[in-house]
Amino acid sequence: MQDTTSAPEGASPDDTLSPSPEHERRDPSPIDDPVALRSGLSRAQLDTLETMESFRWRLAFVRWPVFKAAIPVLFNRDGNRYVVIREDGSIDEHPALTLRE
Secondary structure: OOOOOOOOOOOOHHHHOOOOOOOOOOOOHHHHOHHHHHOOOOHHHHHHHHHHHHOOOEEEEEEOOOOOOOEEEEEOOOOOOEEEEOOOOOEEOOOOOOOOO
16 A cells, blocks of 8 residues: 655655644634633633733733633733732732743
């Protein structure tokens, strides 16, 4: 039986199997859609988020633990500090959250 898969010109068939650096295994579309990021947040979280955004913090992503409330993660304008907003709208400046680089 002959291999019918084809690789781009100049690439070996093995090159097509490895993910490209631009490809992320997670779907990046919610990051582009602020409405999707905010959906599911409590009213208190949304109020705190709005206040934080007025101080130039940005909603980077939302963690969705199973059977628990959403955990919105915000970064400051420099991107060197982050906080999470608890379900009651309070800010956790020292979350027990490990971020990947």
